[in-house]
Amino acid sequence: MRRSWARCLNNHQLDPARPGRPVVLTRTELGGFREPMEEFIGIATAELRRLHGQVAGSDYVVMLTDANGIAVDYLGHASFEQQLKQAGLYLGSVWSEAQEGTNGVGTCIATGEPMTVHRGEHFRSLHTGLTCTVAPIFDPAGQMLGVLDVSNMSAPADRRSQMLALELVKRSARLMEDGYFLARSRRHWVIGLSASRELADVVIDGLLAVDAGGTILGANQTALRTGLTGDAGPLLGRSLYELFGLTMDALIGRQRTGTPQPLRCLATGTTWFATLRQPTGRPLRATPAERPRPHAVAPSGATTGPLGLDELAGGDPAMASHVQRIRRVLDKGIGIMILGETGTGKEAVAHAIHRGSARASRPFVGINCAAIPESLIESELFGYADGAFTGARRGGVRGKVQLADGGTLFLDEIGDMPLGAQTRLLRVLAEREILPLGHDRPIAVDLSVICATHQDLERLVAAGRFREDLYYRLNGLAVTLPPLRDRSDKADLIRTLAVPARIDGPALSALLACRWPGNIRQLQNVMRVAAALSEGGVIRLDDLPAEVTRPALSAAPPEPLPSGEAGVLLSVLRRHQWCVTRAAEELHISRSTLHRKINRFGLVSPARLE
CATH class of the missing domain: 1.10.10 (Arc Repressor Mutant, subunit A)
Incomplete structure (x- = not known):
């Protein structure tokens, strides 16, 4: 607590007596921070409710925050809603240490440790009636994902009264963390490590996600703290053979016995008992001849949750090449420009790039430059202060650039951005700070920028409609998504979007022959309707719209290519x-x-x- 108070005074220059309630984001602002957390929130909800059921009788509220300290989920008492909101115990409240001083959420983010911040230990005098008990939650790569918090406005004076609350919060945070780990690792082998042979099937002390070659891709916090590498550095990226003197093939072979397998850690001499979970939908062991082709998934589909870069590539060589190049520039401060026809999945690729980066736990904020009137786009992007102009919203507005601080700003249809906004955006990218309208001090921002367009920006530059210096600033790596008609995995995409229905031969032939001017977006809509119309789980020619079944009227078939x-x-x-x-x-x-x-x-x- 002393170190936290020192940070508040020296680093954040806060005043304990500062007046004013905690900041609570608007619904629109909160959406930019919730979006990257949606998958985790969905997994954590059941445990969040269970924990609330345990502590609500003692007047606790339960909050789940992201790594910025912003409450992205919340369960409280409806009868005390106004008091809770004034205390900052509310959805959208901001509890970073830099904002509110020493507090459970913010100090947990700063230290990475579970703790209780009890009454007068809070930095701001406004919060000295609160007691907050928290535990951190980490993702499979060991990065802070968020914080689980239970708070009370009338806890007993004795700090020891929070010991049970602390254990409950730590347990729930670990369950949420492990549930997210298993969900994110469903396409990999997962090894469960237990200190007890007898309890190996029910008590897991550590989780490792590994690929088919035995390389460790992820680990939960328990596994990271077990010291599997001794003092030899990070765990991720090492092989099973380095840790246990055992290959992945050998472990799979042993697992056929159905009993937990002893693994002796070479660095520490400790024996662990391992259970093995196979990748979802794959056999326990596939020979090279049996190994299935990568399952293609539509870039903008949302039926199976957020998609990764490899899933978006499907089986198309051009897409696979783009993904390989994107991975090489990730987290290196290089802008990415996504080009392609309308409907090819540019936004889905931008989301996947964000999720694959080190900024994955931070906000992904998108803005469609073509959908906002020219008179409003600058205030949308850069925000404004209270009273900046007639009709300005009370309290001002944080612009999209500021909301994306720490994360990713996605500028869709960048070719439609007005020249005035282009000039301000160029200054932001060069100086890494913004000056909202009506503010007298610039605000530092740290963000990654991805942009997308279906237009030819070089022609816009030549025509004087797009700034050349901004074009070169944004165009670090350009990737052009192939239209659906040119994708070699088109048949796989069609079949995937039909699931759970099947497609008969004539219908598939018509779908393959279609030119798909609307690309994957059009295909998604067609397949959604066809699946709803189908009988017996089979899509037939009669279930398809005329635009697919009739010969193309507006465009002749392409000339055959030379060999x-x-x-x-x-x-x-x-x-x-x-x-x-x-x-x-x-x-x-x-x-x-x-x-x-x-x-x-x-x-x-x-x-x-x-």
């Missing part, structure tokens, strides 16, 4: 509407080399034919 290298070049050029820069990037060659190849093979763009 060999010329065919590959022409396919890529068509995919990028003959934009040589983007085609050269996908082919990993220079523009001059591509121009030489175009001339050598006699390839002619449609514009030159007109």
Whole structure:
């Protein structure tokens, strides 16, 4: 507590007597912080309710916050709602140490430890009537995910009265953490480690997520604290063989006996008893001949929860290449520009990039630059202070850029951003700070920027409609998503979106022959309706709309491609509407080399034919 108070005074320069209630975000503001937490909140809800049922009789409220200290879920007493909101014990309240001083949530985030902050231990005099008992929650990579908090406005004076509350909170936090770990690791092997052979099936002391080669991809906090590596550094990225002298194949073979297997830790000499959970939907052991193809999932589908980059790639080589390049630039301060036709899944890819980055537990804030009137876009992006202009909302508004602080800002349809907003955005990216309208001091921001457009930004730059310096600032890595008609895994995508229904032969042929001008978004809508109309769980030709079953009227079928290298070049050029820069990037060659190849093979763009 002394160290926390010192941070409040010296680092945060807070005044214990500062007046004013804790900040409570608006519903819109809160949405930007809840969105990255939705999967975890869904998993944690049952335990949150169970814990509330245990402590509500003693007038406790239960809060779940993100790693910023913002309450993203909350269970309290309806009869005391106004008092609880004034005390900051409410959905959307901000409990960071920098905002509210020493308090359960904020100090837990600062230290990573469970604790009780009891009455006068709070830094702000406003909070000295509160008692807050908290425990941290971590993700499979060991990053802080959030904090579980039980708080009371009238706890007994004796601090020891909170010992039971602390144990309950720690237990619930671990259950939430392990539930999230198992959900996030469902596509990997999961090893459960127990200190007792007899209790190995019911009492798990540590969880490890490993791939088929035995590389450790994730671990829960219990496993991280067991010292499996001795003093040899981090656990993640090591192999089972390094830790236990055992390969993954050998462990799978042993597990066929159905009994917990002893594993001796080479670094410590401790013996653990291991149980093994196989990846979801896979056999215990697949030979190379039996191993299934990657299951393709539609980029913008939401039927199975948030999708990762590998799932978005499906079985398409071009998408797989994009994913590989994206992974190389993640968390290196490089902007990513996602290009492609409308409906190809640009926003879904942006979400997946965020979830795959070190900022995954921070907010993902998106704004569609084409959907906001030009007169409002600057206030939406950069916010404004109280009284900044006539009609300004009382208390002001935090703009999207500030809401994305620490996380990811996604600028969809960036080509439609007005030039004035482009100038301010360029300044934000260069100086890493914003000055909302009516503020006299800039506010520092730390964010990653992903943008997307279906337009040719180079042409907009040439036409003077897009700032050239902003274009080069944003265009660190450009990836062009292929239209659905060009994806090699189109059949897999169609079948996946039909689940649980099946598709008969004539219907599948019609779906494959469709040009899909609306891409995956159009395919999703078609399959949703077809599945609802189908009888007996089989989608037939009669279940499909006329736009799919009739021959294309507006566009002739594409000319057959030449074979060999010329065919590959022409396919890529068509995919990028003959934009040589983007085609050269996908082919990993220079523009001059591509121009030489175009001339050598006699390839002619449609514009030159007109």
